[in-house]
Amino acid sequence: MPEIQTNNLVDHGQLKIQVTSRQRAVPIPNATIEISYTGDPDSVLETVSTDENGQTPVVDLPAPPVEYSMSPSENQPYSEYNLKYILMNINLSQSQVHRFFPVWKACSLFP
Numbered sequence: 001m002p003e004i005q006t007n008n009l010v011d012h013g014q015l016k017i018q019v020t021s022r023q024r025a026v027p028i029p030n031a032t033i034e035i036s037y038t039g040d041p042d043s044v045l046e047t048v049s050t051d052e053n054g055q056t057p058v059v060d061l062p063a064p065p066v067e068y069s070m071s072p073s074e075n076q077p078y079s080e081y082n083l084k085y086i087l088m089n090i091n092l093s094q095s096q097v098h099r100f101f102p103v104w105k106a107c108s109l110f111p
Helices: none
Strands: 011-019 032-037 044-049 059-063 079-087 092-100 104-109
Touching: 011 032, 011 079, 044 059, 059 079
Parallel strands: 011 104
Antiparallel strands: 011 059, 032 044, 032 079, 079 092
């Protein structure tokens, strides 16, 4: 089996966020979500807003090579992103940390 070269490789994953109310799972439109690296939460990478269904567009984000998660190693097989959501009509702002693998990730936020 050929050896896999993983030096300086970066894969990408896709993130889609849905914001709903906790009690009735009602979609929350016009929520703003700021995406940043967990280690640097003040540097915003992307800012997205929810549509009338409480969903954001798909966002492409860097992630470690998928090979890192195929077998145990010292390399971290995921990226961590901080998601800060701001709800203007509700006057609420919260942050959550999410691990991100080089695959599709859907995330639901409940204010």
